[in-house]
Amino acid sequence: MKVSIVGASGYSGLELIRLLQNHPHFKVQSLLTSSKAGRNVSEEYPHLMHIQHQFEEIHLEKIAEECDVVFLATPSGVSSELAPQLMKLGLKVIDLSGDLRLKNSDFYKKWYKKKPAPEAVLKEAVYGLSEWNKERIQKATIIANPGCYPTATLLGLAPLIRNGYCDGSDIIVDAKSGVSGAGRSASLATSYSEVNENFKIYKVHEHQHIPEIEQQLEEWTAGIEPIEFSTHLVPMTRGIMATIYIKPKNPVTTKELHELYTSSYEEKHFVRVQPINQYPCTKQVYGSNYCDIGVGYNERTNKITIVSVIDNLMKGAAGQAVQNANLLFGLEETEGLMGVPLYP
Known part of the structure; x- marks a missing residue:
């Protein structure tokens, strides 16, 4: 093609x-x-x-x-x-x-x-969250490729929301991105002297990816409340980390959560669930189409913590777009995408 x-x-x-x-x-x-x-x-x-x-x-x-x-x-x-x-x-x-x-x-x-x-x-337009919209993508004519922050966030939340572990209230997403997420056009905000040795929050309460995340969550389960979503610029080129906090309907264990995530993603090629009590870093997905996820339960606060990492230019943009193109044309969704992450 x-x-x-x-x-x-x-x-x-x-x-x-x-x-x-x-x-x-x-x-x-x-x-x-x-x-x-x-x-x-x-x-x-x-x-x-x-x-x-x-x-x-x-x-x-x-x-x-x-x-x-x-x-x-x-x-x-x-x-x-x-x-x-x-x-x-x-x-x-x-x-x-x-x-x-x-x-x-x-x-x-x-x-x-x-x-x-x-x-x-x-x-x-079909929303191209590849892991969870596969059948619709395969029949589509036009695909809306998801944003980088929504991809990390939604993949992190999907097993809980889709399986009824949480009712969608009081979701807090604390997200960080590398500078390439701002694009190539020159701007003061992303210049070297502004970004180097600096760590800053931006678009507080007004990031354009908020309604995109809420729209998909609402499709999975009705009655989702507005999410608290904060974005930060990190002095690195690539990578997104979304740290998500959510209260379960009923107390759970970290082992139960790990089993839920493992079973939810066992047939989805580009999502890798971390071992129990391990959480991913952005470096381990650098240059790849993987999303790596760690999950745990805090008994003291009755809160679940999910850490989801992607490369914003790959799984958060071009990689997922190629994955969607593979599905669109009836190819194996892994075609052209199975490169090993770059390290170090």
Whole structure:
């Protein structure tokens, strides 16, 4: 299958290029970006000097003639315009931005401060949380690839919420991300002197991923209360850690929780549950499509603690997008994604 990547010069787009170069069934046909059109890929990114591609302008009809699937690795507000046109041209679309994730267009306007996609497109888009939406993804035409924070958080909460261990009240998510999550565009907030030897909270009570997480939790069980969700910027390039606190309906044991998580994810290739009393670090998933999870119960506070880690550019973006593309085309979902994490 031939692939076009729109927004190919950003970090998620570059990660898609890296993954698809080694994919046995997908071939990169075109790399599209208005900001760098006409330049050779290697002029901008010397690590890709072996790839004979130029960045091109976005011409939708040309894409439709040449390709089977389009990855939209664009900033918010762009996919909402492109996705409807690509669908009309008969293309399958995987959108890595947040434009198609929220079914309620008023929520999108409130949290993203941009014009939403048409209602028909939002209705058609399938939320691509690969481990828990597999059957719907396989039948989809357009996929809304989940955000990085929601992926780590929802994979961490799914076994508890889906199996009725918790009622969805008083959920606290304390999340941290590496700087690449902010994208490649220069800004004061992510400059070296601002980030180095610093650790800061941002978008307090207003992060755009909050309604995305709540939407999926509500689909799993009705009556979910608003979550407490805090995000922090860590002076590292890649990685997300979501530390989640939730009260169970009834007291449980760490052993019981471990058995629940192990059984929930035993047939899901990219989620690895830690041994009892062990918790993951971001380094152990660096450069991979894995989500590693540790879980434990605090008898003194009657609270469950879940620690979920991913690489924000892989499982949180490009890796999950390729996983969804595999499902979309009836391939093994592991195709092109079984690389070992980078270490150290």
